[in-house]
Amino acid sequence: MALGPFTKQDHLEITTLGMEFAVSEILCAGAGYWLDQRWGTAPWCLVAGAAAGFALGLYQILRAARQMTQDNAKFKKAEEKKDGRR
Amino acid sequence: MDVAEIISHHILDHDWGVTLAGFRVPVTTHTVTLMAVSLVLLLGLYWISRRHQSRAGRLLTTLTEEYVSFIRDGVVLPNMGPEGRSFLPYFCTLFLFVLFCALAGLIPNMKTATANISVTAALALCSGGLILYCGLKFHGPIGFLKGFIPSGTPGWLVPLIFPLEIISMIIKVCVLAIRLFANMLSGHMVLICLLLIIFVVGQMHIAAGAGALLPAMGLELFMTCLEILVAFLQAYVFTLLTSIFAGSVIHTH
Numbered sequence: 001m002a003l004g005p006f007t008k009q010d011h012l013e014i015t016t017l018g019m020e021f022a023v024s025e026i027l028c029a030g031a032g033y034w035l036d037q038r039w040g041t042a043p044w045c046l047v048a049g050a051a052a053g054f055a056l057g058l059y060q061i062l063r064a065a066r067q068m069t070q071d072n073a074k075f076k077k078a079e080e081k082k083d084g085r086r
Numbered sequence: 087m088d089v090a091e092i093i094s095h096h097i098l099d100h101d102w103g104v105t106l107a108g109f110r111v112p113v114t115t116h117t118v119t120l121m122a123v124s125l126v127l128l129l130g131l132y133w134i135s136r137r138h139q140s141r142a143g144r145l146l147t148t149l150t151e152e153y154v155s156f157i158r159d160g161v162v163l164p165n166m167g168p169e170g171r172s173f174l175p176y177f178c179t180l181f182l183f184v185l186f187c188a189l190a191g192l193i194p195n196m197k198t199a200t201a202n203i204s205v206t207a208a209l210a211l212c213s214g215g216l217i218l219y220c221g222l223k224f225h226g227p228i229g230f231l232k233g234f235i236p237s238g239t240p241g242w243l244v245p246l247i248f249p250l251e252i253i254s255m256i257i258k259v260c261v262l263a264i265r266l267f268a269n270m271l272s273g274h275m276v277l278i279c280l281l282l283i284i285f286v287v288g289q290m291h292i293a294a295g296a297g298a299l300l301p302a303m304g305l306e307l308f309m310t311c312l313e314i315l316v317a318f319l320q321a322y323v324f325t326l327l328t329s330i331f332a333g334s335v336i337h338t339h
Contacts (some may be wrong), residue, residue: 009165009330012323019261020254027257060254063236 010068017064021057028053089282096278097271099202119199123186153176161326169224173332176216181325184209188270188317192310198321201270203263210263213328217259221335231339247332258331262324269320271311280306295307 032049036042104111112221134146157178162170184200191198199205221230235253283302288295 008326012327016258016265016327019265020257022259023264024253025256027260045114046137056250056253056257059250060257061253 007071010071013064013068017061020060023054024056024060027051028056088258089286093275093278095122097201097274099197115197116199116202116205119187119190119197119317120205123190123199127182127186132226157181157325161322165239165326165329166220166336167333167337169220170333172328173216173220176330180209180213180328181321184266185317185321188320189314191270191274191311192317197324198270198274200266201274204261204269206244206267206270209324210259213262213324213331214259216257216328217255217332217335220332224336225338230335233335255331262327266324269316273309273316277306277309277313280309309334 007061026030029050032045032052035045035049039045099114099116102113102115104113111205127286131150134143136143136148138144154174158174159169161181162174162177166173187200187205188198190196191201200209221233225233231248232249234255236247236251239247280302284298287298
């Protein structure tokens with residue numbers, strides 16, 4: 001499948017995705033670690049938090065990819081319409 | 087010579103510890119820089135907004151008008167649509183504030199306030215507040231919450247997707263803060279490390295230190311120019327990302 005053309009916003013979102021993945025992983029693992037300290041359940045909440053963070057990061061990437069694909073399809077349709085009119 | 091101590095002294099905030107009538111006033115290098123930048127912007131923009139007879143004054147007024155047009159036509163309107171027009175003052179302030187904070191760090195004896203996570207977190211919180219306000223203003227509380235559910239989501243997936251989307255939005259705001267903080271911090275760390283090359287090499291032999299002087303200063307000059315570019319770039323990215331997130335809340339699919 002051909003990717004692009006990417007807009008300026010797409011580029012910015014792509015550069016943000018990596019950081020979003022890292023932040024979601026750190027936040028969820030951190031929350032799991034905090035719960036472990038509180039409840040004395042080490043290391044289970046940390047493991048569950050890290051897994052949840054990974055899933056959240058993946059979800060964000062998949063959602064962004066779907067959004068960009070939809071935007072691309074809309075853009076291509078609009079371009080085809082323009083060409084048809086010419 | 088303790089390299090780590092020198093780097094942390096250059097980067098970290100310093101509390102001057104002023105106590106007035108038993109009340110501790112948090113005067114730190116970063117708060118002083120923030121105050122100085124705010125004062126310069128306030129007085130400078132007030133002066134520019136007045137009617138000028140001098141050529142320089144008119145030039146500055148024209149430049150500021152161009153700047154506002156750029157933020158309006160290049161950042162706010164493409165991402166937020168006509169609804170974003172009322173938020174233009176916020177974006178103009180945000181860009182200038184982030185830019186001047188970063189540029190202030192390049193002046194000797196001043197610090198980059200945006201290399202402090204508390205400052206960038208406060209800025210990101212302001213942007214988060216704006217995003218929240220946009221959603222509530224244009225869609226109401228129920229419509230705003232409904233906007234978090236992507237179209238075409240099966241009913242049984244909604245309880246799973248909804249919290250994920252809420253956390254995603256919070257993470258996006260966190261990323262805004264971390265991106266600016268990391269860029270500013272790393273830039274200044276590289277600057278001080280390049281300078282330290284001279285002294286570290288000079289400790290081995292004084293002639294080697296003298297030899298390292300020219301390449302290190304050349305790299306320092308290059309990095310300082312790069313820092314000026316990064317200051318503009320990060321101010322633009324912070325403003326643009328805020329407008330994109332606010333726009334995505336206003337125009338939900």
